[in-house]
Amino acid sequence: MEDLELSTPTNLRRILLTLEYDGSGFAGLQTQAQGERTVQQELEAALSQIPGARPKIWPCGRTDAGVHALAMPVHYDTLDNIPTEKIPHALNTLLPPDIRALAAQEVPADFHARKSCHWREYRYRILQRRMPPALDRHRVWWIPHSLNLIPMRHALECLVGTHDFKAFAVKEERATVREIYRAHLEVWPTEGGREIWIEFVGSGFLRGQVRSMVGTLVEIGLGKRDSSSIQSLLASGSRKDAGPTAPAQGLYFVRAGYQPYRQ
Amino acid sequence: MEDLELSTPTNLRRILLTLEYDGSGFAGLQTQAQGERTVQQELEAALSQIPGARPKIWPCGRTDAGVHALAMPVHYDTLDNIPTEKIPHALNTLLPPDIRALAAQEVPADFHARKSCHWREYRYRILQRRMPPALDRHRVWWIPHSLNLIPMRHALECLVGTHDFKAFAVKEERATVREIYRAHLEVWPTEGGREIWIEFVGSGFLRGQVRSMVGTLVEIGLGKRDSSSIQSLLASGSRKDAGPTAPAQGLYFVRAGYQPYRQ
Structure with a gap:
């Protein structure tokens, strides 16, 4: 059992998500201190409601408080069974209206939203x-x-x-x-x-x-x-x-x- | 004294103001019921802080809750001494940020923002x-x-x-x-x-x-x-x-x- 939990499950998928957000209601994209409202905190809270999804995101970049995004890539890992093309709609029912998931695609396990970015x-x-x-x-x-x-x-x-x-x-x-x-x-x-x-x-x-x-x-x-x-x-x-x-x-x-x- | 108060003071000016507003925070332009936040209520509250201005506005039209305006004309009467071209700036220091006065001009006493509109x-x-x-x-x-x-x-x-x-x-x-x-x-x-x-x-x-x-x-x-x-x-x-x-x-x-x- 221990070995199983430590190894990567075969049905683990890495998802690259594209987000639009209105920065005016956020203390930035990345969570810095507890208690501040961030895009990361809201997205991780939404993912934690999807059984199998790992509620930890890696964004392509950082944006400060008040800065907006038209198409910010972030990746996360998941064991859920939601068809990839249905992920944006599923997340949008869980996200606040100032964040919208625009697109999702499955990417290889070694893809990284920040490190793979050109x-x-x-x-x-x-x-x-x-x-x-x-x-x-x-x-x-x-x-x-x-x-x-x-x-x-x-x-x-x-x-x-x-x-x-x-x-x-x-x-x-x-x-x-x-x-x-x-x-x-x-x-x-x-x-x-x-x-x-x-x-x-x-x-x-x-x-x-x-x-x-x-x-x-x-x-x-x-x-x-x-x-x-x-x-x-x-x-x-x-x-x-x-x-x-x-x-x-x-x-x-x-x-x-x-x-x-x-x- | 009574006569003086009832007649139109000679230095009374009618001002035509042009407003931009973000309708999303308002229950509309015109005040309908007490307690609702309206553009009219906010503008009249700002005018009431200008000595000599009569805090009653006449808008060109009505807009419902959530509807925006890029250049809505409204008129009001005033006995203040503010030079007309300085009125927008003076009002903007008193108005909330979702309403901005864009322009002001003096108009004849029989001008009416709604009735004179073509x-x-x-x-x-x-x-x-x-x-x-x-x-x-x-x-x-x-x-x-x-x-x-x-x-x-x-x-x-x-x-x-x-x-x-x-x-x-x-x-x-x-x-x-x-x-x-x-x-x-x-x-x-x-x-x-x-x-x-x-x-x-x-x-x-x-x-x-x-x-x-x-x-x-x-x-x-x-x-x-x-x-x-x-x-x-x-x-x-x-x-x-x-x-x-x-x-x-x-x-x-x-x-x-x-x-x-x-x-």
């Missing part, structure tokens, strides 16, 4: 208009001032490639070299203003990196600093010289890839 | 995709089934013009003839699906009219009824033969016009 995509939404929003107050960073997009686009080009992103890291204890495959900016007209989307695809991102890059880019757009300051920051690694951390509510984890990135 | 524009947002949304759960009507837009567009054309919209009215005690100037449908691709926007501009709308028209249009898109049923409904005025009332969270009061409508 690239991650983030989007940052800025609303530039005179008056603050009511409807999107938890969805965008509202900026009432005009942003000059030409130096912002130039600065974005300088971020692409393999660099030491130490100057943009917040409370990061790992090595700080990462590769950004793609960094670009899109503009959408809106009633009385415009939305600016800043999108990044990279091998991985340091804690606080996207929000610090966006904070620095906005200072460039406001004319408070030159676009060449990006190169200086990448060279110096000096956090205190970078811009402020952009607010959490504008940031979206868009998706992750499990094959090498192709533009 | 046209109103509404938008209804449908999210058509396999799985339900987390982020937009209070912003769209999620429909997991495919909608055929061709008969829906044909049906929309039949709604344009002056008609008796009795079949689409819910709890309406006024006369039921209205004119729709424009009715159209736009489609936006989204991750894993599409958004369908149904937009109406009309002289005015009956209670529940937009949501009943949308519920009927969706039945047409699902193939549950023929697009010709619109003509039958306009002719019969039979509410029980119309489609269901579409859910509140997909509906937006977009804007109103105080000049005759021009396409």
Whole structure:
């Protein structure tokens, strides 16, 4: 019996789940301290109601309090008999409405949502208009001032490639070299203003990196600093010289890839 | 003294305010019963903190619980000395974050936000995709089934013009003839699906009219009824033969016009 329990049961499946969540009601994706409401805590509580499912999840990445996800991969192991294609619906009956399971697929036992990931995509939404929003107050960073997009686009080009992103890291204890495959900016007209989307695809991102890059880019757009300051920051690694951390509510984890990135 | 109080003070101004609000936290725009949280109650509470402002508002239209507004006009009278262009900012410091004042202008004493209005524009947002949304759960009507837009567009054309919209009215005690100037449908691709926007501009709308028209249009898109049923409904005025009332969270009061409508 002991041997049986310690070995991997033959009907154990590893499931890769894709989640959408509204970050505004959570203290982040990962459970840090007891008592805080996190996506992990809610998802593990839902899994614990499915007989056979192991209520422990491994997410692809971490998101801070207030940050959203459009398609966050997480994996977990299960002995249940639910057909894989029915898992999202089964979980959605158990999850709170600010988390939705969008898709599920069975993956090999050595697949890992974080370690097997090749690239991650983030989007940052800025609303530039005179008056603050009511409807999107938890969805965008509202900026009432005009942003000059030409130096912002130039600065974005300088971020692409393999660099030491130490100057943009917040409370990061790992090595700080990462590769950004793609960094670009899109503009959408809106009633009385415009939305600016800043999108990044990279091998991985340091804690606080996207929000610090966006904070620095906005200072460039406001004319408070030159676009060449990006190169200086990448060279110096000096956090205190970078811009402020952009607010959490504008940031979206868009998706992750499990094959090498192709533009 | 009595005469002075009864006559209109010479420095009394009528202010036309434009509001954006997130309807999900409100029992509607207009205060119906005590104890319910309404946009009117919150705005009148904010105005009562401005010395000289009369804390009574007249909105352009009514919106039900859960219905949003992008630019709802309301008027009120005031004896305060705040420069008109500073009123939105002053009010936003007093209003809860799910209501924002976007603009203010001084209007003649005989202007009335509802009675002076020539046209109103509404938008209804449908999210058509396999799985339900987390982020937009209070912003769209999620429909997991495919909608055929061709008969829906044909049906929309039949709604344009002056008609008796009795079949689409819910709890309406006024006369039921209205004119729709424009009715159209736009489609936006989204991750894993599409958004369908149904937009109406009309002289005015009956209670529940937009949501009943949308519920009927969706039945047409699902193939549950023929697009010709619109003509039958306009002719019969039979509410029980119309489609269901579409859910509140997909509906937006977009804007109103105080000049005759021009396409």
